[in-house]
Amino acid sequence: MARTDPPAPRWKSLSLPFQLPTWLAMLVGLLIAGPVLFALAKASTNWTGGEVKILQTVSFSLLYVFGMHFREPQQLMPRSTTTRIFIMFLWLYTIILTTAYNSNLTAFLTVVQAPSSMETVKELHGSGAEVSGLGGFFKGALASAVDPYLQALAERFKAYNELNVVWPNVQSGDSVYLHNRQFLEFVITTQFTRKGVSSMRIMKECFAPYNIAMALQRNSPLKRKFDKAIRWMLESGLIRRWFLESLRLSRKAKEQKDAPEDTSAGGEAEQSPSSGVIPLSIDHMQGAFFVIVFGNVFALLVFLVESCCRKGARKEEEEKEKKEEKELGWSSRMSKKKKKEKMMMTAAHA
Incomplete structure (x- = not known):
């Protein structure tokens, strides 16, 4: 007999529908699909002569593929046949993945995942x-x-x-x-x-x-009868x-x-979960709340980094403008000095 280890935290339920190799394969597919879409759009423009211009940027291609993995409707339709075929099979791939994930996620949200323990x-x-x-x-x-x-x-x-x-x-x-x-x-x-x-x-x-x-x-003559009854x-x-x-x-x-006073209440409490559908509580959905908190914190960090970079770029622009003003001022003074010297030489010659 050994202790029962505590169950895994509820927030891990969002990652439990797929195993780690599956998540890694999906991440690799996500990172590859964006550059492939960009390359096809660029090649279609060079060979066939026309493709949506915004698809010819790496950032938008990655965002386009990322939205497809979350079943986000994409209103932008590629023009070339090659790009359309690639998008069609990419949609089929993402539909299969998201359907499998949603089907398993419901089970993992409602059922406590027991951790692996020693059994041998x-x-x-x-x-x-x-x-x-x-x-x-x-x-x-x-x-x-x-x-x-x-x-x-x-x-x-x-x-x-x-x-x-x-x-x-x-x-x-x-x-x-x-x-x-x-x-x-x-x-x-x-x-x-x-x-x-x-x-x-x-x-x-x-x-x-x-x-x-x-x-x-x-x-004993009773042995056969006992054997038969026990069997x-x-x-x-x-x-x-x-x-x-x-x-x-x-x-x-x-x-x-x-x-003794809580016997009836305890019996009803034990039977209530099996009598109907279990409503999802905050404990069940803590993974979703962790995602939104993480997203807000990450967005705040990116905003701070962008602000610092913007301040640095603005400071460099100001220094560059000051430097240009100094150069312009020095050149204007030099031109005035040369003009004055020229006038003096003309007067002396006269």
Whole structure:
């Protein structure tokens, strides 16, 4: 038994419909489509003699392709056949991507994404967590195993005499607890489950599977009848059903003991989500709010950078104008001086 890791933040739901390689492939396609559109528009102008002039700029071509990825209607229609064919297949590509994204986004917004956790003995060995249990029985079982990872876990095994000392370590994630599955399911259901959400879980890999048998006297004539009855109960699922029913009753009894006045309200609260459609709250939509906040902050930073660049350019223009004025003033003074000298030379000659 190990701690259930907290779910992934809701704002990550916007990126979960696609895997990371898919996002990278879409980004590469977005960056390539803009220059390709620009190159086709430029080539069509040179070869066929006519294309929309604004498409012959890299900035507008990138903006045009970016809008197509967000299904933004583009009123500008290319003139050349080559560019139109490229735009047609680009529209088909973006429609498929956006439809797939929108279909998966609804599911990821309403369903909590569970993080990846250790489920095997090898992952448990690599985590470095303490292995705990009641008494030293499981330590001997781990040490006698053939698997080297189980033998290494025997060195980290720590025996306890009371369960109340073990649970805080397991809840903090510093330790895992070894016991049979039925007991662990009972403990999780009765002690670590609140409103249908469990803070503990059972790892998938079992290091020592075993069976439970009923002992009878040797050569007993009842053995075949008992075997037949037990097989019927196993195949029909009665044993599992009775066990789950006992877990439900135990959890209900514990809830009534802990909070008898809130039993009816709690039961209605647990059934309300499954009775109809779940409305999306701010917690579900926090990714969208993060996007708008990030966009506003980014736009503000770009505005500040543009203002600084504009001030620098304006300052350079002013300095250039002053320099030109000085040069003009110096040249005018020089021309006046030369004119005066010329007049003096003419007077002296006369």
